[in-house]
């Protein structure tokens with residue numbers, strides 16, 4: 001592979017720093033090089049620095065990319081998505097616009113269960129084709145890797161179908177996927193009122209198969225009192241740990257479910273949502289080294305008011321992550337730039353903190369911190385040229401997508417032109 005030199009970067013946002021998730025004041029330190037250049041060889045970053053310092057190293061073997069005075073930064077890592085599903089829920093969107101609540105729609109058989117019915121009926125090829133089309137939406141918004149959950153199958157066969165689809169998507173590329181098994185996303189219709197029996201199926205039938213076929217790196221559970229309460233979530237996640245999977249959890253989203261404490265007790269990598277977590281929960285996450293993943297897109301799309309308490313998480317020293325929660329019901333956006341805007345407007349996170357939370361911290365939260373999330377020598381060359389002069393514009397202007405070109409392993413995978 002030829003070498004690549006990216007020059008004329010008005011701001012080269014490297015996020016160079018300690019080799020661990022960033023906390024407190026570190027969240028604001030983006031290590032920006034003005035008039036920077038980026039040298040790439042064999043898909044990895046060779047060197048970063050001021051153009052004036054690097055220019056004499058650029059020999060004839062380098063292909064040149066002129067960033068045109070734009071902003072260059074690491075590709076976003078979206079650490080929480082549900083990108084594989086059949087159909088969509090535009091009808092429910094219209095009902096909610098007319099005044100129906102998410103809970104009313106779910107009680108009438110809508111919500112996650114309606115996506116489950118359609119996803120069960122779809123073939124693996126159909127799921128692959130629709131998800132592959134959506135994978136372009138991520139590249140177009142500057143995201144180069146997503147964590148992707150199953151959870152619209154809720155039977156052994158359909159959950160495996162979803163995870164095999166995610167594996168195929170990752171192999172097909174260019175978008176990179178980190179697979180998570182979410183068999184405990186909801187209790188399927190045929191097990192209504194028999195949550196414990198369904199949890200047994202998840203633990204005794206699904207988990208062994210998922211682990212043996214190495215179809216997932218993480219296991220996730222939707223922890224809410226009415227769905228999988230703290231004790232059911234603990235049982236399922238402990239079983240997943242015994243199978244060698246990492247742990248993530250949907251916690252404290254619609255109520256104070258105690259999911260934060262469950263995450264701490266089972267040694268989770270992340271606890272996600274957390275709109276209703278309190279100080280005790282935040283302390284529990286801190287003592288156990290769990291990364292919080294805030295998902296403001298779902299608060300916005302459900303028309304709710306309570307966002308995750310990001311400031312108190314940051315002040316406590318948590319290595320915060322922001323993600324889209326992309327899914328057909330409660331967060332139909334793949335756009336991290338939109339999430340950066342929500343984080344500034346509703347969670348009092350500065351643009352720099354939000355960028356750290358969607359790059360280096362997000363990369364650590366999916367076990368890729370040593371390879372992705374910052375532009376430092378030796379790391380994989382996943383980067384984006386954003387069509388702006390100042391990285392803060394990515395959070396400030398909304399409704400436009402600033403990504404101009406997206407690169408994975410030094411290969412251009414999206415171009416606006």
Ligand SMILES: [Zn+2]
Nearest residue numbers: 080082250325
């Ligand atoms: Zn989710």
